[in-house]
Amino acid sequence: MNKYYFHVDVNSAYLSWEAAYQIQQGSDIDLRMIPSAVGGDPKTRRGIILAKSIPAKKYDIHTGETLYKAFQKCPHLTVVSPRYHLYMKASQAMHNILESYSPNIQRFSIDESFLDIYASETSLEDLGNQIRIHIKEDLGFTVNVGISSNKLLAKVASDFEKPDNVHTLFPHEIKSKMWPLPVEDLFMVGRATAKKLHGMNIHTIGDLASADLDYLKYKLKSHGQLIWEYANGIESSKIRLSEENYVKGIGNSTTLPRDINQSEDAHMYLLALTEMVAMRLRHENKLCSVVVISIKNSDLSRYSHQMTLFSPTDDTNVIYQTTKKLFHQSWKNQSIRHLGVRVTGLSNNDYYQYSLFDKKNLDTLRNLNQTLDDLRLKYGKYTISRGVFLHKKIKPIIGGIGEDDYKMMSSLL
């Protein structure tokens, strides 16, 4: 018996979950069988494709492209807006099934998990199929399962032929199964790195694996070492359990319905974003010590500005006042297309009560914030809004991922 790693990846996750849900609700249309996609807001035609069906793929529609473009390629494309709460439930249901196979599960993203299992090598594919079928029969959507002796190889394996498949990628299979693939198929080789590698005449994962390590490190720093190891199948991280996989920052951002030039308008959006960020922060029982704003101009250039606070806080108003200050320190007076608010430097709020500052005032403030959060959670986020939003078209709270927030992946395995 040896330890093996399994990577479970939901096929076209958002679309599969949407399809499975609609069928459960009695629909006789299976979105997976027609050209369809999940993305943006189909009414305004803004936004992008987040997931697509296999029939939609035949129209050359791919993830990340604008809805506008997708409709041009396929006018009868069925598009549905994303429903993140549904996806979190589906993700949780899958997690519950995986728990019956291993106590060690690492949720890598909403639709991907790693688990380690002690088994004999001959039983691995059967085990993978068992997981695959279990999820399909109980939950109505399909997954790919990748199996290997480490997480990296398991992840690469789950990306082989889709959907509804089990693949292995053991070290002795690297040469035949992984090295012929284009280098951009490797985890952690994105657009920028791929371009640099092509410039070095490295085109396949095999090219990368046999490249000179010192040269790669000279060109790409530590990232060069990392991807060289990945290309050679070298990776040894353990399953990271959720306790050690804590949140490091919380942020929300939005593309504005139209470009703005007035700082008063920017303040509105900063407040609306801060409302959501601070609410999530309090929900996590955390305090932040750093506030960051980011600005994207109409010409798509972007910049950010941050500030470390004198003392950690979870108060909406303190964070908002800081974002305003940051905005005025950094705004280049160009028209703005996108704004973001993010907090980092998180700490637990256990000792908040024992702060040196006036306890009574702090408690009053905390109670006020808490009461607002509770009301919004119970009756909807627009139940109570700040007065400044009256008669404005701007939504008083902006940003996704609410109540059932859970820890997501990091760029490391």
Next chain:
DNA sequence: TCTGGGGTCCTAGGACCC
């Protein structure tokens, strides 16, 4: 090809300390 939003990590330069 430049279009969304939510993240993490790395690096380099500057400030500041001893």
Next chain:
DNA sequence: TCTGGGGTCCTAGGACCC
């Protein structure tokens, strides 16, 4: 006074992931 070195923290920007 302007000459050494080591360390940490902060900040801005870039790269990557889904």
